[in-house]
Amino acid sequence: MNLLHKSIVAAGLFGSMAAPAFSQTKSVPKTDFHQWAATPPMGWNSWDCYGPTVVEAEVKANADYMAKNLKSSGWDYVVVDIRWYVGNDTAHGYNEKDPDFNIDQYGRFIPAPNRFPSAAGGKGFKPLADYMHAKGLKFGIHIMRGVPVVAVNRKLPILGSKATAADIYTKEGQGTWLRDMYTVVAGKPGAQEYYNSIFKLYASWGVDFVKVDDLSSPYHAPEVEMIRKAIDLTGRKMVLSTSPGETPIANAKHVQANANMWRTVGDFWDSWEQLKEHFEVCDRWSPYIMTGAWPDADMLPMGRLGIRAERGDDRMTRFTKDEQYTLMSLWSIFRSPLMFGGDLPSNDAFTLSLLTNKEVLAMHSNSRNNRQLFRKNDLVAWTADDPKTGDKYLAVFNAQDQELLPETAAAWSSGQITRQTPGQSKNANIDITGATKLYLNVRNGGDDTGWDHANWLAPTLSNGTKTVSLTTIPWKQATAGWGKSTVNKSVSGGQLIVDGKTYADGIGTHSNSIIEFDVPPGYTRFKTTAGLDKAAASQNTGGTINCLIFTKSPYTPAPADSSRIVVPLQQLGFSSACTVRNMWTGKTVGEFTGEFAPFIRRHGAGLYRISAKK
Structure with a gap:
């Protein structure tokens, strides 16, 4: 799974992990924050369809649909996901070149008014939250762990403290996939006050749910505790969701004692391979299901996705109906929070039927x-x-x-490729004399992360006198664990970049992937370089891949x-x-x-x- 971090983070920056355990059936005192989510939260989140670019009208349209079609079935949270404070963010990624941050005098991000007009004039998200509350719904937002880099650079003061943002941060532990924030160092004067100040602001807006990103893997225990304290000081019942995962199982008791829900996986998309991995993940986390504290298997990538999302194009979910039944059945019997990722107004009757089945939802709430x-x-x-x-x-x-053949059956295998591999790539030069088929196969390299973006660079066929690029030959079929295999672009739509070098010719894909070609008659040799794409190498843990080439079907009998x-x-x-x-x-x-x-x-x-x- 994406960003799975199995090692136990040492004491120091990430803190002590000791905390009391809870059981599935343990009751909680009325003053305990666990009562705020006595059943697993259910709602909608903007990430899967709008990425970091959702606007107010789209949020309201989804809220209107929920109020009309889903509220009576228990769905009530409407959550605005990442970077609502950037006025010029980009679809299918992030604007990290010249982001237009909206931030107040105390270093607290505020909504971009060009995207959320009701926030103009210092109103923040209060008008939008009021809109939800008037419909009987609840309002949530996504934030990033830490203090904004821009607040540190400007040395903005912290409300309720003599310190500035520049006094409470460290670059250690900064997320590498999005560098908007620095780590807040627990114990420094102003550190707790900073978290107090942002949650005081959110409480004044009427926020009911906060999803805190870059918190779970690796697990930042001191910041988890500061956030817990800050929420409690507001006096407002704000559900706390930590993200993304996998939260280390060693921290299960700690996160139970501080959050209402926590991620058990990284970002989950409409990939059967990812869905299948959830059987093991849910089994591992089921002992930690507790009233008011829920292991979170991540969002439901169903319905219409990818309108302006980070991953993929505008589409209906790639899950078949059978796979959607699997998804809803497993999430419901596991009692995962249910956060729908598709554009609700685009739902078809089948999708709506999955979300409103009374018996299934009763099991989810009460079992x-x-x-x-x-x-x-x-x-x-x-x-x-x-x-x-x-x-x-x-x-x-x-x-x-239909299982894949073992690596030993391949005509060529790269072995594990990581960002520590020289050149972050391996070269292949193989004899394919007599072959009529060519299969390019990328597999997970074994670290369980989901950032396995891979590139087949300069793939060529030759017959001794003539050489032809494989990218000029249409493939018979192609799969990718995320996104789509793409000619002359990475799977995320950018240039083919491996170890800092840009390539014009190649195929971008993502594990697990198989690309099948018919080999033109007479060609006897195949050359390529299999490499770890920049998008994978730049992540916190880095992706790992294993690239294989087959000249016969790589599958066992179905x-x-x-x-x-x-x-x-x-x-x-x-x-x-x-x-x-x-x-x-x-x-x-x-x-x-x-x-x-x-x-x-x-x-x-x-x-x-x-x-x-x-």
């Missing part, structure tokens, strides 16, 4: 003892309890795939289109006949004794309520 029941290769079952009736919930998943998943009912606590109800269709499946064994399509899911026969 207990949520856990993986078993995993047999890629056939998975989850279960949970209905504490009111004694019924059991059962989710079954068929995550089987599994069946559907598989029978056998669930012994005794494992669920039933020793006699049971009634099984399909929660997605609302229909009774039948009565069963001994076992329940539905057939589930590949990449699909079944979600059931099981009751003892009366």
Whole structure:
């Protein structure tokens, strides 16, 4: 997963991690912030469709849709994501060249009035929050951890302190993917006061939800604690969401004690490979589900995405209907917060039906003892309890795939390529005599990050006398784990740049990726350089890739289109006949004794309520 950081960060800058543990069923005192999110939050976030460029009219349009179509089903948060304070940000990325920051005299970012007209005249987000509240909705914003670089450079004063922004920062720990902020050093005079000042401002606007980015991986415990204290001092019930992940599991108890929700993965998009990885992630985090503190599997990349987002073009989700059932079933039985990423007014009837199923949402809100029941290769079952009736919930998943052949079957393999690899690339020069096919395959290099942008540079075919660029030959098909494989551009749409060098000829892609070509007759040699794109190398941890070349299909034989998943009912606590109800269709499946064994399509899911026969 993106930005997964499995190592335990040492004490010092990132602080001590000790904190009390909580259980799934632990009740919390009425004064505890956990009560502010007694069920997993549900809402809409602007990131997946608008990136850092959403404007007020678009936020209101999504809020209007929610109020009309989703509020009665429990959806109520409307969250404006990253860089709402930049007046000239760019779609499909960030403007880091000349960002027009809007900031007040105390070093606090304020909304860009050209994007949020109601914020003009110093009103901030209060008018927009009031708009939400009038509709019975709640208003949220995204912020970056730390103090703005621009506030440090200007030595802006901190409200409630004699210190300035230049007195409380360090460059150590600064996020490399977006350099708007510096780390705030806990204990320095003015550090806590800075956080107090920004949350005091947000409380005056009427903010109900704050998503704090660059906080979870690596885990910045001192800043988590300063943020917790600052929110509590406002007296306003603001739900705290930390992002992105994976939050180190070693910090689970600490984050439980300080936040309402925390990311278990990096940025999740409409990629089956990423969705499949969630089975392991959710199993790992299920012991830490707690009333008011929720492991967050990230947003729901469904509906219409990518209008002006960081990743991909304007599109409907790439998830099939089967995969969307898998996504909603797993998130719901895991009790992840549900933050919809698509443009709500663009929803079709199918998408709306997934978001408003009463039985599924009741399970999401009220179930207990949520856990993986078993995993047999890629056939998975989850279960949970209905504490009111004694019924059991059962989710079954068929995550089987046509598997890739091992690396040893490839005609060439780069081995792991990281930003420490000389040249951040490897050269390939292989004999393909007699080959009719060529497959360029990029795999995750093994570090579980999602920044695996890769480039095939100057790919050429030759026959001894003639050389032709592979980019002039249309491929038969191409996949990419994120975005789309692109000729002569990186997968993110920029130039092909590896280790500081720019290349005019090549293919940009992202793991996991397979690009298939028919080889023209007579060509006997293939040359290319496989490299780590600049976008991957510049991240906090850096991406890692493994690039392979095959001259025959890299796949094993495909599994069946559907598989029978056998669930012994005794494992669920039933020793006699049971009634099984399909929660997605609302229909009774039948009565069963001994076992329940539905057939589930590949990449699909079944979600059931099981009751003892009366």
